[in-house]
Amino acid sequence: MARSGSAPPEQSTRPWNQPSNLRSRMAAHAYDPHEIESRWQELWARERTWEVSNEGAEDALQAGAGDLGDESRAAERSYVLEMLPYPSGEPHIGHLKCYAVGDAIAHHQRRLGLRVLHPMGYDAFGLPAENHAIRTGVHPRESTAESIVSFQRQFRSWGISIDWSRELATDEPSYYRWTQWIFLELFAAGLAYRKEAAVKWCPKDQTVLANEQVTAEGRCERCGALVEARQLEQWFFRITDYAERLLSDLDQIDWPEHVKTMQRNWIGRSEGAEVTFRCEQLGVDYPVFTTRPDTLFGATFFVMAPEHPEVLRMAAGTEHEQAVQEYVNRALNETNEERGNAEKPKTGVPLGRTVTNPVNGEQIPVYVADYVLMEYGTGAIMAVPAHDERDYAFARAFGLEIRRVIAPPGDGAEGSAGEGEGPAEAGQAVGLPYTGDGVLVNSRPDFDGLRSREALSAIVEWLDREGKGHASVNYRLRDWLVSRQRYWGTPIPIVYCPQCGTVPVPADQLPVELPDISDYTPKGRPPLAAAEDWVATTCPTCGGSARRETDTMDTFVDSSWYFLRYCDPRNERAAWDHEALAEWMPVDQYIGGVEHAILHLMYARFFCKALADLGHLGFQEPFEALFTQGMVTKDGAKMSKSKGNVVSPASIVERMGADTARCYILFVGPPEQDADWSDAGVEGVHRFLGRLWRLAAETAETAGPPAGAAAEGLNPGSPAEEALLRKSHWAIEKVGSDLRRFAFNTAIAAVMELLNECSREREQVGAQMLRFALATAASLLFPFAPHVSADIYEKLTGRRVWEEPWPRADANLLETDVYELVCQVNGKLRDRVQASADASAEELKELCRSAANVRVHLDGKEIVKEIVVPGKLVNLVVR
RNA sequence: GCCCGGGUGGCGGAAUGGGCAUACGCAGCGGACUUAAAAUCCGCGGGCCGAGAGGCCAUGCGAGUUCGAAUCUCGCCCCGGGCACCA
Numbered sequence: 001m002a003r004s005g006s007a008p009p010e011q012s013t014r015p016w017n018q019p020s021n022l023r024s025r026m027a028a029h030a031y032d033p034h035e036i037e038s039r040w041q042e043l044w045a046r047e048r049t050w051e052v053s054n055e056g057a058e059d060a061l062q063a064g065a066g067d068l069g070d071e072s073r074a075a076e077r078s079y080v081l082e083m084l085p086y087p088s089g090e091p092h093i094g095h096l097k098c099y100a101v102g103d104a105i106a107h108h109q110r111r112l113g114l115r116v117l118h119p120m121g122y123d124a125f126g127l128p129a130e131n132h133a134i135r136t137g138v139h140p141r142e143s144t145a146e147s148i149v150s151f152q153r154q155f156r157s158w159g160i161s162i163d164w165s166r167e168l169a170t171d172e173p174s175y176y177r178w179t180q181w182i183f184l185e186l187f188a189a190g191l192a193y194r195k196e197a198a199v200k201w202c203p204k205d206q207t208v209l210a211n212e213q214v215t216a217e218g219r220c221e222r223c224g225a226l227v228e229a230r231q232l233e234q235w236f237f238r239i240t241d242y243a244e245r246l247l248s249d250l251d252q253i254d255w256p257e258h259v260k261t262m263q264r265n266w267i268g269r270s271e272g273a274e275v276t277f278r279c280e281q282l283g284v285d286y287p288v289f290t291t292r293p294d295t296l297f298g299a300t301f302f303v304m305a306p307e308h309p310e311v312l313r314m315a316a317g318t319e320h321e322q323a324v325q326e327y328v329n330r331a332l333n334e335t336n337e338e339r340g341n342a343e344k345p346k347t348g349v350p351l352g353r354t355v356t357n358p359v360n361g362e363q364i365p366v367y368v369a370d371y372v373l374m375e376y377g378t379g380a381i382m383a384v385p386a387h388d389e390r391d392y393a394f395a396r397a398f399g400l401e402i403r404r405v406i407a408p409p410g411d412g413a414e415g416s417a418g419e420g421e422g423p424a425e426a427g428q429a430v431g432l433p434y435t436g437d438g439v440l441v442n443s444r445p446d447f448d449g450l451r452s453r454e455a456l457s458a459i460v461e462w463l464d465r466e467g468k469g470h471a472s473v474n475y476r477l478r479d480w481l482v483s484r485q486r487y488w489g490t491p492i493p494i495v496y497c498p499q500c501g502t503v504p505v506p507a508d509q510l511p512v513e514l515p516d517i518s519d520y521t522p523k524g525r526p527p528l529a530a531a532e533d534w535v536a537t538t539c540p541t542c543g544g545s546a547r548r549e550t551d552t553m554d555t556f557v558d559s560s561w562y563f564l565r566y567c568d569p570r571n572e573r574a575a576w577d578h579e580a581l582a583e584w585m586p587v588d589q590y591i592g593g594v595e596h597a598i599l600h601l602m603y604a605r606f607f608c609k610a611l612a613d614l615g616h617l618g619f620q621e622p623f624e625a626l627f628t629q630g631m632v633t634k635d636g637a638k639m640s641k642s643k644g645n646v647v648s649p650a651s652i653v654e655r656m657g658a659d660t661a662r663c664y665i666l667f668v669g670p671p672e673q674d675a676d677w678s679d680a681g682v683e684g685v686h687r688f689l690g691r692l693w694r695l696a697a698e699t700a701e702t703a704g705p706p707a708g709a710a711a712e713g714l715n716p717g718s719p720a721e722e723a724l725l726r727k728s729h730w731a732i733e734k735v736g737s738d739l740r741r742f743a744f745n746t747a748i749a750a751v752m753e754l755l756n757e758c759s760r761e762r763e764q765v766g767a768q769m770l771r772f773a774l775a776t777a778a779s780l781l782f783p784f785a786p787h788v789s790a791d792i793y794e795k796l797t798g799r800r801v802w803e804e805p806w807p808r809a810d811a812n813l814l815e816t817d818v819y820e821l822v823c824q825v826n827g828k829l830r831d832r833v834q835a836s837a838d839a840s841a842e843e844l845k846e847l848c849r850s851a852a853n854v855r856v857h858l859d860g861k862e863i864v865k866e867i868v869v870p871g872k873l874v875n876l877v878v879r
Numbered sequence: 880g881c882c883c884g885g886g887u888g889g890c891g892g893a894a895u896g897g898g899c900a901u902a903c904g905c906a907g908c909g910g911a912c913u914u915a916a917a918a919u920c921c922g923c924g925g926g927c928c929g930a931g932a933g934g935c936c937a938u939g940c941g942a943g944u945u946c947g948a949a950u951c952u953c954g955c956c957c958c959g960g961g962c963a964c965c966a
Binding site: 257258261262265266268270272288289290291292303339340341342343344346370371372373375376377380381382383384388389390391393474475476594597598667668669670673674675676678680681683684685687688690691694737738741743745746748749750752753756759760820822824826827828829832853856864865866867869872873875876877 | 895945964
């Protein structure tokens with residue numbers, strides 16, 4: 001079996017750049033990516049290579065019920081998913097990167113033996129198509145359909161291994177019917193509700209804007225007019241009910257730490273207490289939230305948000321009523337950008353009332369000020385100017401008392417009661433505001449001297465006993481505003497009946513189809529309101545005449561559940577079948593841009609938790625693992641039409657082929673980091689694929705008929721052959737481990753190294769060994785450059801590379817019996833010598849001491865210490 | 880201001896648990912082939928000194944820990960991202 005002796009050099013092996021008939025050889029071995037890529041793409045399409053069926057469904061057909069073998073099925077399946085693309089114009093380079101990453105993972109997992117679900121769809125509703133319609137009159141459905149066709153064509157031309165049988169678009173009634181169903185489920189559970197809220201309004205376009213349509217300067221994205229605030233009835237999802245679970249479940253999922261951190265910050269959990277301040281004059285209690293109950297004795301005034309429903313009532317009948325009314329009106333019309341600026345001077349107006357500080361019974365004045373936000377906490381605060389930057393600024397501006405109640409730890413000033421007391425000016429001297437923890441002073445005998453931490457719980461306990469407060473947790477997260485006064489979106493399936501009020505459309509009457517309209521121009525009300533025939537309907541409950549909701553849903557709603565639909569995309573009876581979901585969900589590897597770190601990823605998590613609570617899902621987290629890819633820039637800047645630095649994937653594919661484009665984008669650097677596009681760099685990768693293909697084509701000729709699986713029965717017949725065999729196994733090991741850690745750049749570099757060794761050694765090794773090494777290279781490169789790899793592999797072995805198991809490295813070939821021992825003196829490299837792998841520490845020391853250049857550096861010195869790292873180095877410490 | 884990333888040749892980057900800094904690619908230089916060019920192939924390649932052997936210096940800056948630091952610790956500078964009146 002083992003062929004001993006050297007494999008005879010192939011007589012037909014001839015330097016392939018030999019002068020004779022160079023031209024014809026070049027023609028015969030020219031790398032033609034277009035021919036190769038279209039040939040393989042056609043085959044994969046014809047044979048539906050990447051489609052997977054739902055085994056659960058098949059089991060159910062065969063066996064009646066299908067929960068046998070759940071575990072083994074779970075072990076064998078994998079769901080790889082890239083974020084749903086928004087189809088607009090043509091795919092850009094960011095899409096290419098995303099799918100290059102996802103496809104590499106999908107291919108690798110398939111060849112590890114998993115059944116991989118890798119579907120595709122389109123986030124087809126959205127504003128750009130509607131804005132386009134306003135400009136051109138072309139129906140958004142048409143322009144979107146056109147974009148989808150272009151996306152499909154390009155994704156196919158990239159050779160992405162998609163199961164096209166599951167394709168979907170969120171603007172299809174067969175899809176949004178179920179988006180509406182989910183809305184109704186949330187509505188029935190009280191998780192979808194209506195309330196008045198401030199929206200962004202463009203006075204010029206006479207339309208409500210989505211947040212993302214407002215520029216950083218607070219202007220309308222389209223016309224540049226300053227955006228105003230308006231109060232309108234809006235639909236919300238009660239995501240805040242899930243704040244705690246959205247936060248704590250982050251610990252269970254394998255996501256990049258920075259994404260989790262962003263979500264944690266977004267949710268913004270704060271522990272503290274709710275404390276009640278009573279207005280004796282009106283006999284009303286006003287609770288506030290504070291994270292610093294230990295500073296309660298320093299509360300010298302009380303502030304309410306302009307939106308607070310009690311503000312006007314409180315001021316009513318006082319001399320300040322007029323001023324308060326004016327201040328509130330002004331504040332409500334401010335944009336968030338103006339109001340949110342912490343730098344601007346504090347403004348506010350007294351209400352002419354006082355409330356009682358529950359810990360000491362003091363009457364403190366009440367103000368209305370726009371630095372207090374209605375959306376957070378209770379919309380009112382206790383102000384502790386000595387220990388809060390904002391309250392301090394306000395107190396200084398209004399000449400209010402600043403009372404120091406926390407002394408910095410260990411400053412010895414704990415006993416100096418009275419210090420910092422009195423109106424504004426007194427505060428300056430002692431470095432106020434001091435916002436850190438410390439020791440209580442100026443409070444009450446039983447609390448003075450306690451540290452902040454201790455005082456905090458002691459005071460909360462006291463409040464609790466007295467019925468004046470209790471421990472409480474607050475979140476920064478707000479409820480999700482889902483209504484959009486827009487046309488191109490999923491209609492909200494609600495009817496307003498004069499008799500019955502707000503009535504959900506019964507599930508069996510879904511979908512509420514989006515009607516065609518002819519005029520998309522904004523007219524001060526949602527475009528759908530103009531579709532009179534559609535708006536006028538009958539009440540599902542009483543049958544009387546009623547009107548439809550004319551707002552549509554935020555497109556983030558559409559994309560919050562599409563990954564569920566992929567599991568069962570053609571189901572007409574339900575949004576999904578439980579079996580199908582049990583088979584595929586959750587997504588094992590999700591891939592997308594970090595720009596969705598908060599919104600999309602938070603919304604999808606919320607949907608799954610809510611749907612799980614309603615009994616529709618059997619899991620809590622949709623995405624087990626997340627990978628966020630970095631941006632692709634050109635000349636260091638984000639690609640944009642206005643900068644004229646856009647690199648179109650189509651032009652790269654046309655010039656050099658999809659394999660080159662995909663490999664380059666992965667080779668240029670770590671995929672999670674931003675990468676700058678370099679035309680010269682692409683050429684380099686293209687050259688590499690060409691060299692690989694040509695050497696393989698040459699080798700296929702000289703090595704004779706394809707020889708089946710490349711590795712079988714192959715024994716090295718010479719040191720050169722053994723070296724190439726070892727290099728092949730090194731590459732197998734390297735690419736495998738690199739794939740596991742998403743290090744595609746170094747994986748491709750390893751295949752390059754293997755090819756370099758192949759071409760260097762091609763005359764020193766037999767054709768069979770060369771064929772093995774090149775087939776290995778193709779096999780390892782397949783996840784990144786599927787077409788050329790499939791082509792080479794077939795030429796060399798007669799087999800289909802995607803049906804081959806992922807190669808396994810032979811551990812024996814990864815270790816050598818001799819290696820280069822690094823010899824150091826005082827930590828500096830002085831020589832390298834051959835050492836045998838089984839040499840003892842003593843032998844290694846001796847080897848090092850006797851190395852030629854080491855001896856020079858030992859001359860006249862005394863060795864005081866010898867450090868041996870077997871397999872690596874010896875370091876001699878001398879004096 | 881707070882919280883994350885990151886800073887390595889001319890350039891993109893590599894070094895996976897403290898152990899040969901600069902893998903792989905680009906650009907560059909030299910050579911082969913060609914009437915020539917392109918393409919292709921072979922070779923060189925951090926800086927300084929040296930004829931060479933070799934030596935010294937070098938991973939943003941400064942200290943520290945260690946036999947040994949791109950890697951760990953502390954301080955500082957610069958770049959990118961997120962949050963930012965959230966009580």
